[in-house]
Amino acid sequence: MDINYNNLSLEQLKEINKKSAAAIADFETRRKKEAIQKAIEIAKAAGFASLEDMLAAQPAKQKAEPKYRHLENPELTWSGRGRKPGWIIEALDAGKSLDEFAI
Incomplete structure (x- = not known):
């Protein structure tokens, strides 16, 4: 898609900017939802009731004793x-x- 931005008015450029920012945010939201859904499926396949249960099952990091x-x-x-x-x-x-x- 080749657009000659030099021929557009400031209003047109701002509108393109606004629409592209919204499209980017929309895209990122969809990607996050897809990733969360995949993580939920992995958790269920591993026998956890939910993603939260799987995350809670992680062993707590042990603090090393001072030497x-x-x-x-x-x-x-x-x-x-x-x-x-x-x-x-x-x-x-x-x-x-x-x-x-x-x-």
């Missing part, structure tokens, strides 16, 4: 997983050993 504690502020802890917190980085840069913070 390290700040020497001066015991509320600051780190499990040893993921990025090192700033206080650990600072201490290591200052020459301290990670073992000094072990719980």
Whole structure:
């Protein structure tokens, strides 16, 4: 579809913009409904009564127990997983050993 936008008036351009925005929103809504329907079908095929039941059945993510504690502020802890917190980085840069913070 080739439209010479240069030959259209501002009113015509705004109308095209308005209609295309509505069409895009409509398209996205349909796609979301289709995706939700597919997810519901998958949940039912897996033996769940609903999509919500399937999502609720996910095991809760367990929080890792802390392995390290700040020497001066015991509320600051780190499990040893993921990025090192700033206080650990600072201490290591200052020459301290990670073992000094072990719980």
